Amino acid sequence: xxxxxxxxxxxxxxxxxxxxxxxxxxxxxxxxxxxxxxxxxxxxxxxxxxxxxxxxxxxxxxxxxxxxxxxxxxxxxxxxxxxxxxxxxxxxxxxxxxxxxxxxxxxxxxxxxxxxxxxxxxxxxxxxxxxxxxxxxxxxxxxxxxxxxxxxxxxxxxxxxxxxxxxxxxxxxxxxxxxxxxxxxxxxxxxxxxxxxxxxxxxxxxxxxxxxxxxxxxxxxxxxxxxxxxxxxxxxxxxx
Numbered sequence: 001x002x003x004x005x006x007x008x009x010x011x012x013x014x015x016x017x018x019x020x021x022x023x024x025x026x027x028x029x030x031x032x033x034x035x036x037x038x039x040x041x042x043x044x045x046x047x048x049x050x051x052x053x054x055x056x057x058x059x060x061x062x063x064x065x066x067x068x069x070x071x072x073x074x075x076x077x078x079x080x081x082x083x084x085x086x087x088x089x090x091x092x093x094x095x096x097x098x099x100x101x102x103x104x105x106x107x108x109x110x111x112x113x114x115x116x117x118x119x120x121x122x123x124x125x126x127x128x129x130x131x132x133x134x135x136x137x138x139x140x141x142x143x144x145x146x147x148x149x150x151x152x153x154x155x156x157x158x159x160x161x162x163x164x165x166x167x168x169x170x171x172x173x174x175x176x177x178x179x180x181x182x183x184x185x186x187x188x189x190x191x192x193x194x195x196x197x198x199x200x201x202x203x204x205x206x207x208x209x210x211x212x213x214x215x216x217x218x219x220x221x222x223x224x225x226x227x228x229x230x231x232x233x234x235x236x237x238x239x240x
Contacts, residue, residue, distance in 0.1 A: 034058035053081035076117035
């Protein structure tokens with residue numbers, strides 16, 4: 001488990017990265033601008049920073065320069081952007097960035113870059129730090145995401161499968177018998193909802209394994225669950 005700071009002015013990007021990395025077992029803190037990122041960095045040293053380049057107040061490259069100037073660039077930093085030029089990426093690397101990811105970020109590239117960054121380790125030894133989340137701006141939800149590492153235990157997953165599958169099977173039979181009287185679209189949504197709930201319970205809430213089982217990309221899977229009103233967190237408790 002690592003403490004990762006995600007800095008991006010787009011709420012959707014912060015939420016998506018937080019969900020993916022949280023599901024991988026990391027503690028994720030999100031900052032929506034450079035000022036919040038500064039506050040987090042002065043409060044502790046994250047194990048890794050994912051830093052967007054284009055932000056409204058202070059861009060990521062400028063923030064990276066500040067940290068280097070003030071001796072605060074003691075953690076791996078991965079830059080992100082959907083509009084940066086090669087020159088910008090080269091400059092960020094020269095300053096001290098470890099890697100550069102182009103948006104939209106492919107899942108495997110993200111996980112590989114994060115693993116590579118964490119393997120670098122800090123320049124100075126220190127204990128893991130948890131970060132306080134700043135008050136959310138008016139109209140915006142809090143972006144703090146807690147770890148989901150408990151779902152990575154194969155033994156507990158198998159036990160969950162044994163104890164929960166009979167009830168799921170009964171529910172599925174009831175679903176089919178009650179869905180034939182619905183309009184096609186509603187019946188299809190009911191089936192898809194039961195289908196994903198089945199796999200979430202069986203896999204103890206692991207979005208990685210559910211994505212593999214259902215053949216969907218993680219990004220598509222998150223959007224589908226949100227569309228169907230399925231809460232992976234609640235179902236993971238049933239599976240655990």
